[in-house]
Amino acid sequence: MGRYMTRRLMTAIPVVAGIMLLSFLLVQSMPGDPLRMLVPPDLLQGPEGEAFLEAQRERFGLNDPVIIQFFHWVGELFQGNLGFSFHLGAPVTEILGDRAGPTLILMGGSMIVALTLAVPVGLMAALRRNSAFDYTASAVGMSVIAIPSFFTALAAIYIFGVKLRWLPPGGMGQDGFGDFLIHAIMPIGVLSAALFGPYMRYTRQSALEVLNEPYITAARARGASRRLVVGKHTLKNAAIPIATVTIVQIPLLVGGAIVIETMFSWPGTGLVVFNAITTRDFPVIIGFTLVVALIVVVSQLFLDLFIAWLDPRVRIEG
């Protein structure tokens, strides 16, 4: 088990290094001189301006070979410095750090809500294959996959926020937990609706496969109760593909979260990143990409750990 995890960690390192290198090359290939963008234009007038620029270049190490610059950059990264936003005039770490919490709440909350609904429904659909319940669940799953979440978001804001006025149409509540919850219902609801479809279908699919396995028949043949057959044997075996799909979809979820945050004025990274994309604020975009990539790598590690816990065969195969 320890060996298995060490090996997984070891393979994650080159992935992280690769992501860093790619991000750095992106910065390098950015058009324009970063100094010219940062320094006020009046300082750049005349020959003193050129000399000033040259001095600054020397000072910031911009004349160093690219590889040295890369290691400088990596060194800064490890100290938590992701660069400086041109537009917001603040360190990227600060900008993203302040907004990371709400985004994580939105994403994590939606995943939890979607899973707690999708797994039982998918399991039930598999157990009652070709029943009315199965068809209904499949139809609902299909429609939430087919309807884009920005549309669901618009519809929800219009119905619950504008017409019925049951829920606040946007923002994140600041007055205690109750207020926060009321504000969170719609964004989390819309995002988890989008996740529910694929989660439910995968659960149904993998449960159907497991239910066809001889060991399920064998469990029934020794008198195991339905609760044991479904809750123990089926669920644990079916959990492996479900967990994989859940984790693999995280990058997609990030894209979805950006849209939802923008629409509900949720104060997460989504708005900042959305603005950064439209204004080509590269340090923010790259910082965000790097953070997301790291989250994906880390969650992959957790997935591996989880699967190894579920399936003893994985532990030795590595």
Add this chain to the structure above:
Amino acid sequence: MTEQREAPGGPNGSGLEDSLLSVRDLTVRFRTTEGEVHAVNGLSLDLEKGETLAIVGESGSGKSVTSLAIMGLLPGEATVEGSVKFDGRELLGLSDRKMRRLRGRDISMVFQDAMTSLDPVFTVGNQIIETIKAHNPSIGAKDARARAVELLDVVGIAAPHRRVDDFPHEMSGGMRQRAMIAVAIANEPSVLIADEPTTALDVTIQAQVMEALALAQDATGAAILLITHDLGLVASYADRVLVMYGGFAFEMGQADEVFYRSKNPYTLGLLNSIPRADRRDEQLQLIRGAPPTAVRKPVGCVFAPRCDFAEDVCAEQVPPLIEVGSGHHSRCHFASSSDFIVDETDGGVADLRSRRSIEYEEAAPVLEVKNLVKHFPVRDGFFKRSTAVVKAVNGVDLTVGKQESLGIVGESGSGKTTVARCILRMTEPTSGSIKFKGLEIQDLEESEMRELRKDLQLVFQDPYASLNPRMTVREIVAEPLKIHGWSKSESRKRVVELLEAVGLSEGHLTRYPHEFSGGQRQRIGIARSLSLGPSLLILDEPVSALDVSVQAQVLNMLDSLQAAFDLAYIYIAHDLSVVRHVSDRVAVMYLGEVVETADSDQLYESPAHPYTHSLLSAVPVPDPTSARSQKRIVLEGDIPDPSDLPGGCAFHTRCPIAQDTCEVEKPPLRSIADGHMVACHFFLEPGETLENRRAKTINQYQLKKNVDQY
């Protein structure tokens, strides 16, 4: 139904009520997209306390469906009618909740493949305890665990208190199957249904598992319903036999009655079509065609299309089960009037196999393998350092003459398939020489090798996986011709020729593999390998995926092709009976070495190596009398790990007659008679058995070994 009153009683003609398990007029139909399939048709049987009743049948006979119907485990698409009574209580129609209380407590089941029938993500102990707790919820965790350990001990698992925490994949195949038996007997059931309990296992492991099953029966007094396709197992272990075909009971009676006084053309055909390890069959009698896969509503006898004795009435009326002896019933219109002697000149019998041995020994060998070694490094860790070496093949010498068939037998892990892969250059040998018609194949360029492959072909084990489902028969068989640049018209002519040689016809050219039965597919595969006119065909378990009655057809066909196409065969199999039937010479492999090689009759009649002895003694013979007198030497344990070979003689860890020398000194392969080579310090003389040798030499070494074990 017209058969209501023909229900056979028990062995003593005992009435319905006394039977432990009594099945009457069981009918199972499945609704499928292609219409209704009649899987079981009016089956009646009785199982008495403590007896073993075998249900024999080929695929599609309905034997497994019957067992699932008894357990109430058939899927919702199945319609089940009739009556299944356990201890006088009707089971059909019981709710799943009520059935659940019986399953695993009164009636339990051992499934075919323990790898897939044990849940891979829970330990073996967990699954035994689950079974105990399902019927005894009040039992404490400690007691349940103690009971699980005890059960593993009953079925002969060493160190059960450690093994109880193993996951299924951590056990060897034989051990897993025993664990499965332990699960089945956890609540001391009165009926144990064993559905093909040893089918995927090697003979020595099969013997261990059957012994465990017998121990389990002794410990619980359970009646066993043994479901199998293997008549050898039936003869060795069953009190009574039920032969099923196409969902019908075809014959039923005491084992001796059915084996020696069969009154049914299907049973007789089956008995005559199986090759036997205990005698040389000059030919195998055939049953034409293949067993039905999905029976529609039957009109007439389901066996009639394959029966040599069929008359008009057979196509029109379902034959009744007729009593032909005491407790002996046969389903045939002519059961009481005909003797069913097969006319030897009839088309049902294949060509005689000509005996040849000396004439080819002088001819130049087609293949000469010298000191072949293949070691696979096991790469592990992040930097893929080689941490261990799997010694798959350790110095093998083989010679195959022109038109000779060499059989290679061995358990899984013996290295027989690796030898074949080296010969075909699908894997590079570590060292040694392989000469094909005098050419050292390892020196050949890739292009020369391609040329040589015309002459050296392989037939695969699985006819279902080895044919591309999207290609027609013509495309499949013509593919090698196309690669080697034959013109279209030439190749078409050749394909037709080949199809006819393997018993198919021109009409099959445009059909796809899924339209054929397993036996026919294997014929297509053989036709493909013959297309370029090879002189050596390597057959890797070519019939092990086929039904018994179909195996004989393919074996006989291979026999007649040998002369017609001037072929030499290397026949790789774990089934010793089949190897005896097809081989002129046999090499026995153990852990990557040839331990004995001899003319096939010599090897089977007077084996010299203790391993060959025990292998042969483990093969169940389809003859109840000899099966009863057969002294089975059950080898202990599993084949050792080929990455950690025992020193000295590799077999000494399992050898019943090993001595001190064997542990340190490797015996060379030496000649002990004309063409008979053996690698053993203490090989057995002709006529000597392992028993009397063992009695003579109860020696210090064996005593020490026994002490070490405890």
